[in-house]
Amino acid sequence: MANKKELRIGLIGCGFMGRTHSNGYNRVSNFFPDLEYRPVLKAACSRTENKVKAFATQWGYESWETDWKALIARDDIDAVDICTPNDMHAEIAIAAAEAGKMILCEKPLSRTLEEGEKMVEAVAKAGIKNTVWYNYRRIPAVTLAKQLIDSGKLGRIFHYRANFLQDWTISPELPQGGEGLWRLDADAAGSGVTGDLLAHCIDTAIWLNGTIKDVSAMTETFIKERVHQATGKVQKVDIDDACIFHCHFENGSLGLFESTRYARGHKALYTFEINGEHASIRWDLHDLNRLEYFDHRDESIVRGWRSIHVTDGDQPFMDKWWVPGLSIGYEHSFVHQVADFLKSLESEAPCAPTFEDAYETQKVCEAVIASANSRSWKNVD
Amino acid sequence: MANKKELRIGLIGCGFMGRTHSNGYNRVSNFFPDLEYRPVLKAACSRTENKVKAFATQWGYESWETDWKALIARDDIDAVDICTPNDMHAEIAIAAAEAGKMILCEKPLSRTLEEGEKMVEAVAKAGIKNTVWYNYRRIPAVTLAKQLIDSGKLGRIFHYRANFLQDWTISPELPQGGEGLWRLDADAAGSGVTGDLLAHCIDTAIWLNGTIKDVSAMTETFIKERVHQATGKVQKVDIDDACIFHCHFENGSLGLFESTRYARGHKALYTFEINGEHASIRWDLHDLNRLEYFDHRDESIVRGWRSIHVTDGDQPFMDKWWVPGLSIGYEHSFVHQVADFLKSLESEAPCAPTFEDAYETQKVCEAVIASANSRSWKNVD
Amino acid sequence: MANKKELRIGLIGCGFMGRTHSNGYNRVSNFFPDLEYRPVLKAACSRTENKVKAFATQWGYESWETDWKALIARDDIDAVDICTPNDMHAEIAIAAAEAGKMILCEKPLSRTLEEGEKMVEAVAKAGIKNTVWYNYRRIPAVTLAKQLIDSGKLGRIFHYRANFLQDWTISPELPQGGEGLWRLDADAAGSGVTGDLLAHCIDTAIWLNGTIKDVSAMTETFIKERVHQATGKVQKVDIDDACIFHCHFENGSLGLFESTRYARGHKALYTFEINGEHASIRWDLHDLNRLEYFDHRDESIVRGWRSIHVTDGDQPFMDKWWVPGLSIGYEHSFVHQVADFLKSLESEAPCAPTFEDAYETQKVCEAVIASANSRSWKNVD
Amino acid sequence: MANKKELRIGLIGCGFMGRTHSNGYNRVSNFFPDLEYRPVLKAACSRTENKVKAFATQWGYESWETDWKALIARDDIDAVDICTPNDMHAEIAIAAAEAGKMILCEKPLSRTLEEGEKMVEAVAKAGIKNTVWYNYRRIPAVTLAKQLIDSGKLGRIFHYRANFLQDWTISPELPQGGEGLWRLDADAAGSGVTGDLLAHCIDTAIWLNGTIKDVSAMTETFIKERVHQATGKVQKVDIDDACIFHCHFENGSLGLFESTRYARGHKALYTFEINGEHASIRWDLHDLNRLEYFDHRDESIVRGWRSIHVTDGDQPFMDKWWVPGLSIGYEHSFVHQVADFLKSLESEAPCAPTFEDAYETQKVCEAVIASANSRSWKNVD
Structure with missing residues (x-):
């Protein structure tokens, strides 16, 4: 694993979906050894310190944040994973895109079509990799x-x-x-x-x-x-x-x-x-x-x-x-x-x-x- | 069986539903011995003589007709069973009701609501027993x-x-x-x-x-x-x-x-x-x-x-x-x-x-x- | 059906298997119209008169007997159907074979191999049609x-x-x-x-x-x-x-x-x-x-x-x-x-x-x- | 995780069962956060260097060995996990027990009852924790x-x-x-x-x-x-x-x-x-x-x-x-x-x-x- 390139993840939202995604990152290199990249769990983010600390410890995140804007601002994060309730998807995604971060966003994309349109524009403008976790396809x-x-x-x-x-x-x-x-x-x-x-x-x-x-x-x-x-x-x-x-x-x-x-x-x-x-x-x-x-x-x-x-x-x-x-x-x-x-x-x-x-x-x-x-x-x- | 009252059946239409109904009549007394009535297969009716004759022989009908009006006119028929295509349901049912016959009609009742309404009126006016073969209830x-x-x-x-x-x-x-x-x-x-x-x-x-x-x-x-x-x-x-x-x-x-x-x-x-x-x-x-x-x-x-x-x-x-x-x-x-x-x-x-x-x-x-x-x-x- | 040859059945034993066999005889001509033969329910037999009378009435047997030997002795019976408990199979089958009757015997053939051997010999010697009701084959x-x-x-x-x-x-x-x-x-x-x-x-x-x-x-x-x-x-x-x-x-x-x-x-x-x-x-x-x-x-x-x-x-x-x-x-x-x-x-x-x-x-x-x-x-x- | 006590694992045999066990160690702390202990993948062992090296890299073992006796001899191993073909179970288990290591042995315990008996004696004598991977119980x-x-x-x-x-x-x-x-x-x-x-x-x-x-x-x-x-x-x-x-x-x-x-x-x-x-x-x-x-x-x-x-x-x-x-x-x-x-x-x-x-x-x-x-x-x- 030492020779793999790193994809440094910052995950926002430590609920049910935070768990499913973290598990995805933790397991992928054991089972897909031929990939050039490996995820590195750089930081988890949630508003409540106790909660995010426990989550980060349990899942192996190197650090934690309580303010998602702080997480997005970090230089050591390549990709932002959005696991918050739906009402935060648009704001975080647009900010992350503007910060040049790749985005992995939990579904549904947004609450409204209007929000969704802005999100699509934001990632297009930023030219970043992006995906939405409609996991059942896989x-x-x-x-x-x-x-x-x-x-x-x-x-x-x-x-x-x-x-x-x-x-x-x-x-x-x-x-x-x-x-x-x-x-x-x-x-x-x-x-x-x-x-x-x-x-x-x-x-x-x-x-x-x-x-x-x-x-x-x-x-x-x-x-x-x-x-x-x-x-x-x-x-x-x-x-x-x-x-x-x-x-x-x-x-x-x-x-x-x-x-x-x-x-x-x-x-x-x-x-x-x-x-x-x-x-x-x-x-x-x-x-x-x-x-x-x-x-x-x-x-x-x-x-x-x-x-x-x-x-x-x-x-x-x-x-x-x-x-x-x-x-x-x-x-x-x-x-x-x-x-x-x-x-x-x-x-x-x-x-x-x-x-x-x-x-x-x-x-x-x-x-x-x-x-x-x-x-x-x-x-x- | 000798002591049971007879329900004398005249069946019109010798296709798939003619078979399912005839089988129903033929078997009921073997399995429901306590009923007061037993069906008697009096006559089958279909336009084609060869076909109706073969059908009547196979299923044990005592006689056959090629004209449904003749069947309805017979005195030795208590109940008319309508197994024709849907476009004949209304005409036959109304005539049968007017002749005072009980009616067992294959589903759907009619092609149109208008036809159906007349059929309901006809049996109500005649005061006769009637049923529609929505068989899956049973x-x-x-x-x-x-x-x-x-x-x-x-x-x-x-x-x-x-x-x-x-x-x-x-x-x-x-x-x-x-x-x-x-x-x-x-x-x-x-x-x-x-x-x-x-x-x-x-x-x-x-x-x-x-x-x-x-x-x-x-x-x-x-x-x-x-x-x-x-x-x-x-x-x-x-x-x-x-x-x-x-x-x-x-x-x-x-x-x-x-x-x-x-x-x-x-x-x-x-x-x-x-x-x-x-x-x-x-x-x-x-x-x-x-x-x-x-x-x-x-x-x-x-x-x-x-x-x-x-x-x-x-x-x-x-x-x-x-x-x-x-x-x-x-x-x-x-x-x-x-x-x-x-x-x-x-x-x-x-x-x-x-x-x-x-x-x-x-x-x-x-x-x-x-x-x-x-x-x-x-x-x- | 009038033109079909008759197979005149005498059924011995009016329990559960008596019912399944009788139903088989009653239905076959409705569904297999091309057969040359049709079964005729000539007589049912059981020791208790009330019981056999009710059974015969329910299933459409023309007559009944309370002594199976009397049934086998009848000239108007072509085939004997044995639905008794197993301990009677051998005795009845051997007697029926000797009387030249065809035999349809409920399974298992016999209680013992010894009984079974005698039954096989009896039908072979008599040269009669015989079958055993291992119905699941069909x-x-x-x-x-x-x-x-x-x-x-x-x-x-x-x-x-x-x-x-x-x-x-x-x-x-x-x-x-x-x-x-x-x-x-x-x-x-x-x-x-x-x-x-x-x-x-x-x-x-x-x-x-x-x-x-x-x-x-x-x-x-x-x-x-x-x-x-x-x-x-x-x-x-x-x-x-x-x-x-x-x-x-x-x-x-x-x-x-x-x-x-x-x-x-x-x-x-x-x-x-x-x-x-x-x-x-x-x-x-x-x-x-x-x-x-x-x-x-x-x-x-x-x-x-x-x-x-x-x-x-x-x-x-x-x-x-x-x-x-x-x-x-x-x-x-x-x-x-x-x-x-x-x-x-x-x-x-x-x-x-x-x-x-x-x-x-x-x-x-x-x-x-x-x-x-x-x-x-x-x-x- | 930092505060947990370590259970340092040495795994012998890098085939199919080596994978299932390694995955078990890698995932347990994510899903059972309340445990006092956490497994540490100290060393993997297999006879072929290329193979064990690749295995250790893929699964995150800190080191590897090509001689199981060397692995058992290491002070930094608390527990030996035996995933070899069955013919090696007894020899390794007995040696591991004598070295005071805990043992997790793949099933079946042994090829013969004789081998099994010695293994049971060895762990009893050593007084060490032991288990056999009959995984379906769980x-x-x-x-x-x-x-x-x-x-x-x-x-x-x-x-x-x-x-x-x-x-x-x-x-x-x-x-x-x-x-x-x-x-x-x-x-x-x-x-x-x-x-x-x-x-x-x-x-x-x-x-x-x-x-x-x-x-x-x-x-x-x-x-x-x-x-x-x-x-x-x-x-x-x-x-x-x-x-x-x-x-x-x-x-x-x-x-x-x-x-x-x-x-x-x-x-x-x-x-x-x-x-x-x-x-x-x-x-x-x-x-x-x-x-x-x-x-x-x-x-x-x-x-x-x-x-x-x-x-x-x-x-x-x-x-x-x-x-x-x-x-x-x-x-x-x-x-x-x-x-x-x-x-x-x-x-x-x-x-x-x-x-x-x-x-x-x-x-x-x-x-x-x-x-x-x-x-x-x-x-x-």
Whole structure:
């Protein structure tokens, strides 16, 4: 490792995503020994000193900051990783770009399209490497789906459907806002399940099936009021608890998307299915090592959905891990994204999804919310 | 059997549904020995003499007719079973009602709401027993779902989703119209997947989850032209190949429905799932003996979706068949509907779904088509 | 139907198997219209008059008997169907053969090898058609498995494993013996799970994978004493509650078999799996329409177990039933066996499994029990 | 981390297991921050300098050795981790014990019972901490199974069955012996699937269900000769390609075990199932986050196998990782074992399975091989 070039990371935000990213940095060199670069955990940043100190110690950061501007100002930082609540993404990213730092930003890109546009402009102007952590693209089974689609195995696509179902906010006793629950506070999150969950589904969908043209959506807030942790008072809930939309893709296929935090029995059920003329594919985050595949060209009497355990060395990323049959997990998608980001430093190539890619997802999210609010179809443009 | 009262059946239409219903009549007395009535297969009717004769011989009908009006005119017929293409439902049903015959009508009730309204009026005026063959209600696992919901086990309902996916019309070589393929001809069928497949989903949904208030839909015809079997010419396809809609139920829950004949890999994938505050249920026609059930009140460390093999004597209808673990199939749903129709003759009770019930489904179908055509939300009323 | 030749059936034993067979006779002509023969339910026989009368009425038998010898003596009976407890199989079958009747005998063939040998001799001497109701061969998915193996798709076979797991005798309160529970009484049944359940597994195994050479077995009786229904007294239980054995097949593959009535959670879990050089197959009675198939010759990145929903017209027996995706059930295996028996009347061909075939299964059962009792390997010969 | 006490590791053997263990050491402090100890990767050892150098660099070892005796002799090593082929376990372990080093030894403990006995004596005499890497105990779903059994939820146990099926040695072209394939060489491995795969099943079984009393086994070598990589010559294959045995447990339950490398379609299918009076449990390594659980005490109409996604904070180890619904993988079991070993340093408690525990597994393996060779039952003692 001594001979590798360093990518010095400054990470802002020490919550759940701070952990997943830090783990990605810590593991990548063990499993991707051929990369020219290696990440160095230079500094972690969070407002609360005790918290950031403990986090930095646990994850092996060399130092810590409590002011993100101080972190950005440091000369020994090459790349800024933004893991804050969504309401800080734009400000930090723009400042980091202006400071010439590379940026790895947690999804969704921004709360609003307007914020997102400024962020895209900022990184373009600065000419810096950038990526957004839509990590599910790099689950091996999902990457394999992309390969199969790109190979033409599916033929003309008719249908794309995806959902992201959870059940953790059903209790009316659950408060909103504050640390740990900022995703339930519209000011911090921008939206509810649309930005938090559907954004993942949309990113994958655009990647696998191309541009979305127009959408017709509905949203719902089942629990209308919750105690806000910041104020201690019962306040109106402004996020969407559930969001459903159908749409047309540019390629003529129909899309169907649903997300909710009120689907009892589903912890994190992100599934997608794509139906083509010749073949179909489906995937489920709960059993993320498996890809299901149906090929109509199989001999008719033995035709059926195949359950592919994506753990072989000739399947995406799996030459880096163990042996056939041995599973990897959720966190590996982040290791893969770190690996691909480091790889992108070796050339001019971007590390998708970039801010620009993520902005496309943001446009769909914005159209979805607008459609739901106006009870009408909205074009994505 | 000698002591049972007779219900003398005249069946019109000797296609696929003629077979499923005839099997229902033939088997019911073997498995429901306690019924006061038994069906007697008095006459089958179809336009082609050779065909109806062979059908009557195969299924044990005592006689046959080639003119449905002649069948209705016969004194030795108590009940008319309508298995024709959809475009004949209204005319036959109204004539049968006027002749004082009971009616068992294949679904969907009618091609249009207007036709349906007249049919409802006709049976009401005649005061006759009537039912529509939405057979899936009487799959034991589906009936069990109804019992669980009615028992309150699910609590407040948040989500209902259903789909009916097939893949048999993907080839552009497939013609439309004529015998066997009238479902692809809008004149004969009224609509495409909406009336053929979604109508099943809607019937079950209303039964399990109550009234649908409003809908937002889209439809698509993927193959725009096909040879018509009647004319031998390439003609515009007027049916919907796919239909997707979301909706609000009266009880505040959100609905999501999809149907298509272009979902490669799915032969007849009718699934539904309902998410309640405390528990959730899902079902899949491909594995129809199983009901999946999740109960949040289970002890947390051993909480999971239960795969219930609905074959025990204390589960709906299963005391009539074999022993625990031994499956029944699709056709049994028709036997159950015959049994329940016969049972209804012992009292004043209707045999749901009646024409009136099926008319509710028709209203939703009509609103769905109207919504898709106008690209706007439509109320169901 | 009027033109068909008659096969006049006399059925002895009106319990569970009496029902499955009667249903087979009643349905076959509706679904197999091309057969030259049709079964006619001439007489049912059981010792208790009330019972046999009700049974005959329910199932449509023209008459009834309370003495099986009287039934065999009747001129208007062509074939005797034996559905009694196992202890009556030999006596009835031998008498029926001597009377020149065809015989359809419920499995297992006999309680002992000695009885079985006499039965085989009797039918051979009489030169009559005979079959044993190992019905699972004619589940379409199982028949498809046979076709795939015979086609050579699997290549050299390495492993065969099967089990039949139930859980209905776990309660010590359950009595043994008498009507309904004679399977728990060694005198009536011959053995416990070996003859009742493993015999099915062995029959399928020999059919699919050839002769079994030698076995090493163990058996267990978990509940040592139960009230006997005949005496009202607590008596020693002599049947095997569980039986496990491994074996060598003639073709060099290894076999592994297990059966029990103490596997909590399994109602009737009959599964088998066969692993070949190129491909593997597995099946589960609980989901009997599905066959799972793995083919190593598939392209490596999309290789996986296929879940084949065996409901298409080009799969065994399925052209007779509904349309793709629509399930059939347990009882259909008996309809298929009736159809094949009737078909066999059109030529010299036997209807497998014959008494002779079933005797092979009996030999394995006997070796299994002997091996368990002696704690040593036993050859099957 | 600075304040933690160090456990200085010297790892011998840089193959597949060297990687899994090294990863365990590297990750444990990130996820188990409360431990008093942290591992320090002091030295890696392998005979080939290039190889060990690259390994040490990749995994972050401070130094390397090419002679294991030199490694053991170093003062700056607290614990020796043995990841060599099985034929070196005993010699290294005994030397390490004599040098007063703690030992973490890869499974199986030894090639023979004789070797194992000496190893147990050596660590006992030295009074050092020791553990054997039967890692599957610490898959969260497996640990949960242990908790459920210990809680009494299953009641009296009737059946335990397990198998470990692979398919990677079916090709006759595959050579035996040498690096990467020493598991196919009886001299290096001791046995074939018995020590490599069944040993895992036996370790779990004893842990979950107690002592095994006696066994009846068979083994098979399907491919009799293979090229040996060391000699380049076709040589007799001495390992067992497949091994099947049944057994009695001390608690009166019956056991059934099977392992093979010739089960086409199974990459690493380790499954076990345990059937108790009240409840049953099953698990499958291919979907390692799931535990299936059936509880007969559930209300009868909604009774079914539960598929528990073991990813919640109140399930074993899962408070250390992500959020409900997000999977972990194979490698985490090693992290957990490292954590538990470090924890054991804080007290007098051993870290199971110890050499003594693993010796019990070895005794069963030896009895299994002896039984297969003699075609007779063997007691385990």
